[in-house]
Amino acid sequence: MASAKPLTVVKILGAVYLVWLGITTWRSVRSGAATPTGRRYWRVPWAGLGGFGQGIWSNVLNPKAASVYLTLVPQFLVPQDAIALQIAVLAAVHACVVLPWLLLLTSVVAAARTTFETPCFRNGITRLTGAVLVVLGLRTAMA
Known part of the structure; x- marks a missing residue:
């Protein structure tokens, strides 16, 4: 019983955060942030070997x-x-x-x-993800 109020506060904060993430994700489609921007991602050292070389190394190191x-x-x-x-x-x-x-x-x-990789699919998935996050946040807040 003593931890009911702090648990409720954490639950509400978590719900607000999920809703905020959902709205931000949904709005990122409009601002163009959901499309690839040419950012550099971390790659495994053997990524330059091509598909066959990557397959060999992934099997050897597995x-x-x-x-x-x-x-x-x-x-x-x-x-x-x-x-x-x-x-x-x-x-x-x-x-x-x-x-x-x-x-x-x-x-x-x-x-x-x-x-x-099509922009239509990426935007659709981003909007779906945003909607799911909002629904989960609202469900958490009402639970």
Whole structure:
């Protein structure tokens, strides 16, 4: 009971902040702030290598990939046969299974990117985000 009033104050302040963020976001479309302004963003060091180089480095530096191979591959190896050949066959099968999936995924992402970069879509998403923030702020204030 003692913390009810401070909690209410924090809730109201949070609601006001959400409404302010929503209105500011909504109005940013009119001022042109929602469109790309040529700002420089942080990039990973290997971003200049192109898509293939980025894919290689993201796989090499991904500890999950190494852990999957170290735990999963030994289950499929037969100690009596040549281990290197078995690992090569498993790697080839893995590449044959993953390659079509990654090509499909890349095509979908590339098509979506062209849609996401249109000013109409960006403005619509910005306005939707602003409206959602206002609604969440009002809902928080009424709760």
